[in-house]
Each structure stands twice: as C-alpha cells, then as structure tokens.
Amino acid sequence: xxxxxxxxxxxxxxxxxxxxxxxxxxxxxxxxxxxxxxxxxxxxxxxxxxxxxxxxxxxxxxxxxxxxxxxxxxxxxxxxxxxxxxxxxxxxxxxxxxxxxxxxxxxxxxxxxxxxxxxxxxxxxxxxxxxxxxxxxxxxxxxxxxxxxxxxxxxxxxxxxxxxxxxxxxxxxxxxxxxxxxxxxxxxxxxxxxxxxxxxxxxxxxxxxxxxxxxxxxxxxxxxxxxxxxxxxxxxxxxxxxxxxxxxxxxxxxxxxxxxxxxxxxxxxxxxxxxxxxxxxxxxxxxxxxxxxxxxxxxxxxxxxxxxxxxxxxxxxxxxxxxxxxxxxxxxxxxxxxxxxxxxxxxxxxxxxxxxxxxxxxxxxxxxxxxxxxxxxxxxxxxxxxxxxxxxxx
Amino acid sequence: xxxxxxxxxxxxxxxxxxxxxxxxxxxxxxxxxxxxxxxxxxxxxxxxxxxxxxxxxxxxxxxxxxxxxxxxxxxxxxxxxxxxxxxxxxxxxxxxxxxxxxxxxxxxxxxxxxxxxxxxxxxxxxxxxxxxxxxxxxxxxxxxxxxxxxxxxxxxxxxxxxxxxxxxxxxxxxxxxxxxxxxxxxxxxxxxxxxxxxxxxxxxxxxxxxxxxxxxxxxxxxxxxxxxxxxxxxxxxxxxxxxxxxxxxxxxxxxxxxxxxxxxxxxxxxxxxxx
Numbered sequence: 001x002x003x004x005x006x007x008x009x010x011x012x013x014x015x016x017x018x019x020x021x022x023x024x025x026x027x028x029x030x031x032x033x034x035x036x037x038x039x040x041x042x043x044x045x046x047x048x049x050x051x052x053x054x055x056x057x058x059x060x061x062x063x064x065x066x067x068x069x070x071x072x073x074x075x076x077x078x079x080x081x082x083x084x085x086x087x088x089x090x091x092x093x094x095x096x097x098x099x100x101x102x103x104x105x106x107x108x109x110x111x112x113x114x115x116x117x118x119x120x121x122x123x124x125x126x127x128x129x130x131x132x133x134x135x136x137x138x139x140x141x142x143x144x145x146x147x148x149x150x151x152x153x154x155x156x157x158x159x160x161x162x163x164x165x166x167x168x169x170x171x172x173x174x175x176x177x178x179x180x181x182x183x184x185x186x187x188x189x190x191x192x193x194x195x196x197x198x199x200x201x202x203x204x205x206x207x208x209x210x211x212x213x214x215x216x217x218x219x220x221x222x223x224x225x226x227x228x229x230x231x232x233x234x235x236x237x238x239x240x241x242x243x244x245x246x247x248x249x250x251x252x253x254x255x256x257x258x259x260x261x262x263x264x265x266x267x268x269x270x271x272x273x274x275x276x277x278x279x280x281x282x283x284x285x286x287x288x289x290x291x292x293x294x295x296x297x298x299x300x301x302x303x304x305x306x307x308x309x310x311x312x313x314x315x316x317x318x319x320x321x322x323x324x325x326x327x328x329x330x331x332x333x334x335x336x337x338x339x340x341x342x343x344x345x346x347x348x349x350x351x352x353x354x355x356x357x358x359x360x361x362x363x364x365x366x367x368x369x370x371x372x373x374x375x376x377x378x379x380x381x382x383x384x385x386x387x388x389x390x391x392x393x394x
Numbered sequence: 395x396x397x398x399x400x401x402x403x404x405x406x407x408x409x410x411x412x413x414x415x416x417x418x419x420x421x422x423x424x425x426x427x428x429x430x431x432x433x434x435x436x437x438x439x440x441x442x443x444x445x446x447x448x449x450x451x452x453x454x455x456x457x458x459x460x461x462x463x464x465x466x467x468x469x470x471x472x473x474x475x476x477x478x479x480x481x482x483x484x485x486x487x488x489x490x491x492x493x494x495x496x497x498x499x500x501x502x503x504x505x506x507x508x509x510x511x512x513x514x515x516x517x518x519x520x521x522x523x524x525x526x527x528x529x530x531x532x533x534x535x536x537x538x539x540x541x542x543x544x545x546x547x548x549x550x551x552x553x554x555x556x557x558x559x560x561x562x563x564x565x566x567x568x569x570x571x572x573x574x575x576x577x578x579x580x581x582x583x584x585x586x587x588x589x590x591x592x593x594x595x596x597x598x599x600x601x602x603x604x605x606x607x608x609x610x611x612x613x614x615x616x617x618x619x620x621x622x623x624x625x626x627x628x629x630x631x632x633x634x635x636x637x638x639x640x641x642x643x644x645x646x647x648x649x650x651x652x653x654x655x656x657x658x659x660x661x662x663x664x665x666x667x668x669x
Contacts, residue, residue, distance in 0.1 A: 382451065382452055
C-alpha cells in the first residue's frame with residue numbers, strides 16, 4: 001500500500017504509541033487524585049503541556065488546552081471568544097476554511113452574526129485587501145487557516161495579524177493550524193496569534209486528541225463545562241495516554257521540520273513534476289511556491305476524480321479527490337471553486353499528501369502507474385475532440 | 395469508501411462497449427461536464443432491434459458501471475423492450491447501487507430516453523406526465539427537469555426530498571428547489587391516489603365481491619347468510635338471512651364484522667345498514 005493521503009490522517013509513529021502505552025496499562029490514575037499513584041499521570045500531563053508550549057512557542061504552558069480533536073479546538077476557540085464578549089457580532093473568515101469551521105460560521109449566521117468570507121485568487125492566495133477592508137471595530141474575530149487542507153497553500157499569518165492589530169486591536173485572531181502542524185514551524189508569539197488549534201492525528205499521533213492555544217490576554221467562555229480541568233477552560237478527565245502521545249508526536253515533529261522542508265518537499269516536487277510532464281491533461285491547481293512541503297493538488301481535465309481514486313486504489317495507492325462524487329455531496333470542492341479552477345478540471349482534481357514515511361520508491365511507482373490510469377479513463381471520456389486539442393497544444 | 399457491488403467494480407474496471415458509433419441511428423446525451431457526470435450513448439437500430447450500442451462517460455465508478463451495463467442490457471433487444479427499461483432495472487442489474495449513487499442509474503435511463511426520442515417515433519413513457527413539464531427546470535444547479543424528477547419518483551417509489559436528491563441530484567447544491575421537489579412528490583401521490591379511485595360500477599362489483607367471498611361464508615358457518623341490497627354513497631344496505639335475521643346479536647354482527655370488513659377492504663368510511 002502506498003499512502004499519499006496524509007492530510008486526511010496519518011500513521012501513528014511507533015514511538016508515539018510506545019509513549020502512550022504506560023498510561024493505558026500501569027499508570028491509569030486520574031491525574032487530579034491525591035496519592036502518589038497519580039503522580040506519573042499528572043507529571044505526564046505537565047510535561048506534555050511543556051512540549052506543546054515549545055511546539056507552538058507559547059509564552060506559558062497555561063496557554064495550552066488539551067482537546068479531543070481539531071473540530072473541538074476550533075469550536076472552543078470560536079464560540080469561546082464570541083460568548084465571552086457578546087456585544088460584537090461581526091466575524092471575518094475565508095471561503096476556503098475547513099468545513100468544521102465553515103459550517104460553524106453558517107450556524108452562527110443563523111444566530112444573528114454577520115460573517116464575511118474573504119476570497120482567494122487562482123493560486124489560492126488570500127485577498128488581503130478585501131480582508132483589511134472588512135475589519136471594523138465591531139469585528140469580534142478573524143478566523144483564518146494557516147495551511148489549506150486541500151491545496152497546502154499557506155496564508156501569511158503574520159501579515160494578517162498585523163493588519164488586524166492596526167485596524168482593530170481588540171479583534172481576536174484565531175488560526176486553524178491543523179494542516180500546518182508538523183509541516184512548517186508554528187510560532188504563536190512571532191505571528192501575533194490569539195488562539196490556535198491543532199489536531200494530533202495529522203502529525204502521527206492517534207485520532208481523538210488535539211490542542212488549543214489561547215494566549216493569556218484572550219478570555220474565553222468554556223465550551224465544555226464541568227470539572228476544573230484545563231484551568232476551567234475544558235472540563236472532563238484528561239485523556240492522559242492520548243495527551244502523552246500528542247506530546248511525543250509534537251516532539252518528533254519539531255525534530256522533523258527540516259526533513260519536511262527538504263526531503264518530503266523533494267519527493268512532493270518530484271511526483272508533481274513527473275505527473276505534469278507525463279500526463280498531457282494535467283494541471284497544477286495552485287501556484288508553485290507558498291505551500292506546505294507535503295501537498296500537491298493536481299487537476300486532470302475531462303476525467304472524473306472518483307474513478308481515478310478507484311483505479312489507484314486497485315493498485316494500492318491512496319489519495320483523495322476534490323470531486324463531488326467522493327464525498328457524497330453533489331458539488332465539487334468549495335476550495336477549488338473559490339480558486340476558480342476550470343470546470344473541465346475541478347471534478348478530476350486529486351490531492352496527494354506525503355509524510356516522512358513516504359519513500360522515493362513509492363513516488364517512482366505512482367509516477368509510473370498514474371499515466372496508465374489516466375489514459376485508461378481518458379479513453380472513455382465523451383470529450384475526445386477537446387482532449388485531442390489539449391494534447392496537440394501541449 | 396462506497397460499498398460497491400462486485401458487478402459495479404467489474405464494470406468500472408473493465409467497461410464494455412466503450413466508444414463512439416460514427417454512423418449511429420440514435421445518439422442520447424445526459425448530464426454535463428460542469429455537473430460532474432455525463433453520458434453519451436450511441437445506438438444502431440435495424441428492423442426495430444438494437445443491433446449495437448456504445449457509450450462514452452465522464453463520471454465516477456458507478457456512472458461508468460451504469461453506462462457499461464446499460465449497453466449490455468439493450469444490445470439484441472427490440473426497441474419496445476428497450477423502452478421499458480427504467481433506472482431501477484439498471485441499478486438492479488448491477489446488484490444495487492449505494493443510495494447516494496442512484497442518480498448514476500437515472501443518468502443511464504435519461505440518456506437512453508434521449509436517444510430513443512431522437513430516433514423518431516418515440517413517445518414519452520409516462521402518460522401521467524404533462525408535456526409542458528418536460529422542459530421545466532426545477533433544479534437550476536444541476537439542470538434537472540420536472541419530468542426527470544417525476545419519473546424517478548414513479549419508477550422507484552421515492553417518498554422524500556432526500557431520496558429525490560440521491561436519485562436525480564436535484565436539490566443537492568444550493569437547496570433552493572427543495573420546496574418545489576416536495577410539491578412534485580405531493581402532486582404525484584395525490585394523482586396516484588385519485589387514479590386509483592374506482593368507478594361507480596367497479597365499486598359496486600368490489601363490494602358485492604367482498605360480501606360474497608369474505609362475509610357470506612363466515613355467516614354461513616353459523617347457519618345464516620347475507621346479500622347486498624343497495625348502495626347510496628357511503629351507505630351500504632344489506633339483508634341478513636337464516637339464523638342471522640333472527641339473531642339478537644344481528645346489530646353487533648353488522649357493525650363489528652360486516653362493516654369493519656368492508657371498511658378495511660375499501661379504505662373508505664362507510665356505514666352498513668340492515669334492511
């Protein structure tokens with residue numbers, strides 16, 4: 001099996017699993033308990049908070065809240081800010097956010113909030129002028145993803161925070177960093193971020209654990225109310241084994257950033273070049289630069305994405321598609337639509353996302369097999385004339 | 395991952411009858427590139443027999459499988475037989491499709507209908523449909539006409555807007571037409587109900603038949619009998635005979651047994667009166 005769908009989820013690193021096991025077996029104590037037996041569990045929690053503080057370069061470990069996933073991090077941040085200060089009713093976000101955030105904003109719109117959705121250009125880059133113009137003193141929150149899950153395009157977080165602070169210093173800035181974590185350095189202080197969410201399973205920790213950074217100057221109303229855990233900001237007995245796993249994964253990610261930026265990027269670029277060179281009806285759906293190192297999104301014109309995935313799957317190759325058919329929804333990717341990817345290519349768009357476990361041999365195999373698959377599917381397309389014209393042009 | 399049947403997988407892996415027939419007698423088209431799936435079907439028809447069929451499809455695994463199996467289903471069949479093929483037949487032949495993918499089988503049906511329409515003396519399959527509905531677009535996102543929705547409801551017994559979306563895609567994007575789809579569902583079932591209504595003669599025959607086959611034999615067991623005297627709207631006049639006529643429980647028999655049996659069988663609110 002060749003797994004090139006690491007933006008969907010990742011393999012758990014063995015070292016992460018090893019770090020978790022003691023807290024499933026011997027060290028099962030509740031970290032809040034008052035006996036020696038709970039010491040290892042509470043220490044694990046403390047250490048994990050320290051690692052996450054370093055991972056995000058937070059000022060204080062108290063600014064780290066452990067959650068169950070990226071969606072919970074985002075919900076806690078967004079609802080937390082809005083509920084703490086109910087006088088402001090304006091939110092700014094982007095058209096290309098992850099559905100977990102977009103659907104929340106659509107719900108908030110029904111509750112009386114005004115939400116502005118900032119667009120992107122055909123490279124996937126955010127319209128900063130539109131963003132700046134939208135900010136008013138009534139803006140409660142600006143919410144932007146660090147890297148896009150479908151395209152890998154990175155938004156200029158530091159620049160955005162500067163724009164926000166210059167126009168409306170009280171406006172809070174939430175960054176969904178789920179797809180950036182483990183791929184590029186994350187520095188909340190350097191980038192002027194108020195709240196930031198991550199999810200463990202996108203960087204080799206298991207599913208079911210995430211974290212939220214809330215800087216000490218930002219107050220939130222908790223989403224989950226109950227016990228005193230997480231300094232009252234997230235009730236519920238701490239998931240010690242998973243939090244220990246998240247910390248180990250963060251530690252490994254910090255060590256691996258250079259490898260991501262060089263080796264993972266090299267393999268991604270190799271795959272991308274091979275595809276664009278050898279398949280005449282392929283196109284890169286983004287710009288070349290300004291992307292996380294592991295992701296490429298390529299459109300195949302006049303063929304449909306699910307069929308490409310099914311044929312790849314028969315060869316053991318896993319990737320994902322922006323096509324309507326794969327999601328059960330009937331419309332293609334909202335991200336690719338926001339970028340105005342031509343309708344000839346949008347349904348045949350495939351995302352390949354690598355990880356540190358991806359090998360050169362795997363990339364060579366996919367590079368070799370994909371042209372055959374695309375040719376097979378292209379042969380049954382009703383658009384033979386258009387395809388011939390495309391081939392002649394290339 | 396979709397739960398595709400072995401047959402669906404076989405057909406998208408090895409599609410049959412792919413290509414174009416340059417001198418086709420009929421060409422049908424359904425769907426479009428911008429909608430995410432499209433099927434073109436080419437037919438050779440000789441002496442009212444489909445002698446060859448080929449297809450070209452832009453679409454997902456189940457779209458290709460639906461197109462491929464459709465060509466197999468129609469080659470060698472008479473035009474009259476081919477006309478009777480519905481989307482349900484295509485899905486059944488594939489060993490079923492996931493509910494969200496039923497629209498692929500509908501696309502096959504639509505392309506076939508389009509081809510036959512282009513072939514010549516073809517008439518709409520469904521006399522219930524009104525001609526002006528053929529071009530009326532209900533879902534502007536996916537260009538779905540009222541006719542397509544009507545057929546999908548009829549052929550598959552669809553009851554909800556969600557089902558109509560799964561089968562035709564209508565309502566699957568902006569969702570603005572969901573109210574219209576609900577109206578079409580309501581209209582269809584009202585029409586179906588009114589057409590099932592019996593003529594006065596049929597109704598009399600039915601009532602008499604129920605009395606003779608279901609009610610009378612039971613009364614005969616107790617040494618009695620019954621016959622129909624008259625029907626006026628919802629009042630049914632009967633006469634009890636034999637032991638029944640003198641039985642002190644006659645009213646109970648009429649109300650509890652005769653009236654209930656007729657009510658259930660007719661699905662009407664009727665009253666039975668002993669004369």
